[in-house]
Every structure is written in C-alpha cells, then in structure tokens.
Amino acid sequence: MQFAPTVLTPAEEALRAEVREFLAAELPAGHRPALGFAGRHDPEFSRTLAERGWVGMAIPPRYGGHGRSAVDRFLVAEELLAAGAPIGAHFVADRQTAPALLHFGTEEQRQRFLPGIAAGEVYFSLGMSEPDSGSDLASVRTRATRVEGGWTVTGTKVWTSEAHRNHFFAVLCRTSPVEEGRKHAGLSQLIVDLSAPGVRISPIPYLDGSHHFNEVALEDVFVPDDMVLGELGSGWQQVTSELAYERSGPDRWLSTFPVLREWLRERGAAVSGEEAVVLGRLAARFRAIRQLSLSVARALDGGSAPVVEAALVKDVGTRFEQDLVEALREAAETELDQGSRSLFPSLLAEAVLTSPSYTLRGGTTEILRSVAAKGLAA
C-alpha cells in the first residue's frame, strides 16, 4: 500500500487559489449547487472553464490541452465539485475519453477529438452497459460486422448518461464471435457519432424525475475504420486497463458535500451538541478520505500504478457520500421534499434520490471490492 502524506507545492496552492477566486465570482452565494460530476450539463460553463485552462488538463499542448499533472487536475476537480459547479457536459470526456484517446487512439483520432474536448466543446458518453450485461461486461452482445471501409454496429446500450446531449460515445462491442473459454477476446471499442443514422436515443426516466440516462439503440450504424479506438480485439483490456485507477478522484467522495455545506449555512453557528457531533464526524472523515485520494494522484504523477489504492478510495469514498446523506437526514429531522423552496431541504431530497447510484456507476462496490481483495492478497 502506498498512501503517502502529500504536501501541496506553492504552485499548486496558487492554482487552487485561482480556481477558488474564479468560482466565487462565477457561482454567487445562493446558487443551487450541482451534486457531483453528473449533477448538471452546462456547455457554457464548460467552455468558460476551458478558457481558463481547466478542461483537458491531462491533454498535451500539441492537442490543445495543458499537459498538467494529476495533482493539478485533482485540485481543480475538487474545487469544482465542492462548489457544486455544473461540470456534467465535459466531465466524462475529460476524465475518461481523453486519456483513452491518448493511450490507445491513433494520431488522427487524437487530432480530431482532443482539441474539442480541451475546448470544452466536444462531449462523450460511455457505451458499455447493455440490458443483459452490467457487471459482466465481457458478455456484451452489441456486434460490429465488417463492411467495406468500416463496420456496421447493431445492438442496444442502456443507462447511457447524457447520450441525448453529448456528441459521441465509445461503444464496447464484439468484433469477432466468442471463442470457447476466451470471452474477453474479440471485443473492441468503436467511437460512434450519436447523431449518425441508425442511432435511436430514448430517455429512461431517472429516479429523481430528471432525464439523465438513456437507451441507445444501434441499428446497422456505419462506423468507418478510422473510428476504431485502439487495437481491434483489445477492447476488454482497454476498458479495464490502467485507466481504472484514474477513477479514484474527488468525484468519488465529494458528490454530496454541497448538501453538508448548505445544511451548515441553514443551521448557522449555533449548532446543538448533537449537530456538532454530526458535522465534526463528517468533516473528520472528509479530511481523511481526501488525503487518501490526493495521495493516489501524487503517486500517479510519480509514475506508479496504484490500482488497489484507487479501488479502496473509490469504495470508501462512494459509501461515505451515501453515509453523509443519511447522517444529515437524521440530524435535520425533516420530511424529504424535492419541491422545497429552501435550498438545503431540496438538495437533501435530491441527494436521497440519487445517492444509490454512487456505489453503482463506474463499477459496483461489490466488483470493486473483488478487485481490491485480489490485490490485498497478492
């Protein structure tokens, strides 16, 4: 295990101060904070952020990005999430698609997509889950068939977050039939234009009543050869590869922080002893989890691959996001009301409705724990 205490450099402190100042101006007190990275889709905000250099931070300058460290990205992300900034438009492309393109994409693909991602203008969804394939991703049935100049793809993806607003998605599909005993072979990732002919996007109403995810039906959708992401047949390795440890960032433990802050704002300084216990307990754990997560970012910059550490952080962090909601509900002793005109009660209601997703999205707690346990035994 390599969780080392991490101090911020003066340059990192300065970056953080700059982001704080920006957010104080952009998101005035009283704005309704988004809860987590999927909280709100706001292209204008994404572009403004990009102008400041805070999108595409992992992307090298030659592709329009900024070549910043994992710690710099961590610091910007945690400020945005703590403030409840509306980062839903660009976040997935920035966190997940851009690194995949950098690692596995062709030069042409990088040049085509990365500048747009870094500008906060090109948005991606993830095309992995299907009706019969969730945790057991290798069982996906969407298949691509060879045709002149490319592939035609047919199948159905589900739970596709923001497909109705985003531009592309990376589709995990079969490019060759399952061979006996080798179900991880023959899978590939194809970049599919969500506006292409044959793509049908239908909403799946989300638990809180919003339009968040979708069913995306693909019917003989043509995908040119140059839109195959990475190597043909390496889709499985790509989606489960070292990118996995990029996923233990602040988005895995800060989703519900704004609820705590707004509760405190409502309560004011005169909290009861019991309320102080709740606040102190949550703050103590926040500090501890943040330090773990930051130390993973630092380790990444040092060139190591802290796979187990990242899984532990995601597990402990996402469960904490949920615990926080329940602790505040108990402290508040109020009936949940999404339509409340006061900020805290309506945020609390939103958090209760969306919190089960924290331990599901991006790989369930159970699957994550299996990954971590294998590493611990090793």
Next chain:
Amino acid sequence: MSDDRTVLTEVATGLFRDLCTPGDVVAAEATGWSERLWSALTESGFPLVSVPEEAGGSGGDVADACALLTVAGRFAAPAPLAETGLLGGWALAAAGLELPEGPLSVAVGAPGDAVELAGRRFSARLSRVPWGGRSDRVVALAGSGGQRFVVSAPTAAATVTNGRNLAAEPRDTLVWDDVGLPDDAFAPAPPGVDGAALRLRGALARAALIAGALARVAELTVRYTGERQQFGRPVARFQAVQAHLVTIAEEAELAGLAVSVAALNARPDPSFLDVAAAKAAAGEAATIAARASHQAHGAIGMTKEYELGQLSRRLWSWRDEFGSERYWSRELGHRLAAAGADALWPSISTGLVSEPASSPEGSFA
C-alpha cells in the same frame, strides 16, 4: 518519511520484535508491565523522543514520537511511551522541571477528578491514570492563586488503587491527600501548556497507537484468511470475507494517513483541527476494523492467546481514551460551525501544510 524517522522506525521495530512478542504481551497482562521491555526502551532513549535534549530528552519532533508510537501500537506494547515523553516529558520540559529517571504519567481530567495546589500543599484525586501506579511522577495541571502550575506529583506520596483498561493496561486511581511538594515538583505553566494542549497530545498519541494496531490487524487478517481452509479452499476466496479484508484495509489506511498528516503538521505543536479529525477518524476506524477482523477470524479471534485479541482490546480502549470519536467530533463540529459554511471546504481541504523537515535538529539518538 525523513531518513532519521525511517531509521527510528526500523530500530524500534527490531526492538519490539525481540522483546514484545505476542507471548510477552500475554505474560505482561498479569501486572500490566514488562520490565525487560521498559529498560530496553529507556536504554534506547525512545520514551523521551520529542523532548528536547537540553531538557534531558532524546530530541526529535512530534512526528518522530508518533512514528514510534505507531510501531508500539503494532506490537501492543505494554509501556507508557506516550505518557513519558510526548505528554508528561513535554510539559515538564516546557515548565523547566526535571525529568525523573523512571516512567511518567499524566492526568488530563477525568470526570470527578480534582486537583488542588495551595502554596506547596497538594491534594488531588486522579482517576484512569495510564500506568499511574508504575510511574515515578504524574504530571497534572493545577490552578493556584490565579496562576496555572505544572505539577510533577510524586507517585510514592499517593495512595494507588489499581484499575485497568480492556487490554489490562494499568489505568489507576491516585489520591494525594494534602502532601507537601518538594521544590522540584511544581512550576508556573508557560503559555500553551494547559489541559487542552495536553489532551490534544494525548489524543494524537492514542490515534498513532490505533493506526499501528490497525495496520497489524489488517496484516493478520489477510494472512489468517489466506491460510484457513473451509469448503476446500481458503476462506479469503469467499467474497463476503474479501469484503471484510477490504474494509479493514480502508480503515487502516485512512486512520494511518490522518495520523501521519497530523503528526507532520505538528511544528512544534499539534493543531486542533488535525488532531480532532485524526482521533475521530481513527476511533471510528478502530470500531469498524475490529468488528470486521473478528468476523473474518471466527472463533480463533476470541481466544486470549491469539494476537488479534491483544490488538482489538486495545483498539476498543484507546478509541475512548483522551476523548472518544463523539467527543472530538463535537469539538470539531462546534469549531467548524463557528467558522461558518463558506469556511468549511477550505478547512476540510487543508492537508499536510508544509514539507516535512528532512532532519530535525538534534536527532533522537
């Protein structure tokens, strides 16, 4: 970790490995004491790490002392290491009082305690004093004539009633009934040396012990579940058991890092925010990890000889000593509430505040 601290940790680990085996720990339970261990520790200067050399200590800083305590926690060491240096030694040195030869203890005020100093007449009732009856002196704070004093009360002059915590570590009650103190036994307390500061150091020390014990609990549980076979395979192959292993690792790492950061930030004194958060987090971690590791061990964990019980009984005691999770959460919560909603995130996102000094002035050796 600084090079000095790494060496300190390695040397201490070697010492405890030789003199503080699980068998030694069981054997020490009858009396709460291992003379062999204590004299070896004293010989190495370990109890007085973080106390300045000018004052008769071993030098080094709070982070060195905490690194040492983390090792002591791993080995469930039956010795008043923290009490002698980080707490008592610190207060005596700050007040310009002499350090005794033998172990020191401290009292930070349990419910019902009373301390009275009038001139040089000293009366006190102090309960749950760690290794109180074993100590040469007990350090307490007393107000007299509008001034605060550090008192180094001679244990020999007290009536001692023995008590223990769940791990049979001595937690004694000492009573001084109008005793005349010698000149070298009290001095005005300098600014910053008060009950709150002493309690904070105590909390940090217990959190460091907890972190060490948790690291060992994690190792033990991985090892045992990898060896124990049921249904024809190691129980660690069952997902339900794996979930316990993951929980323990998470809590151990979380507490360990919180303690390291609090200790490294103590320049020279621990900060309230760091310690309150670290002790609250470590206490909660102790509860969660102890439960999970006992569950994963089955009945073997319930035997007095097996190492787990030596650690879990300490975890269950240490989490309450010098303030429970609830106590520190409440203190922290009031402090954060007073600072207001917009100060909450800046406070949470304060981690390690400056680069650890590579080599503290005058190393411990």
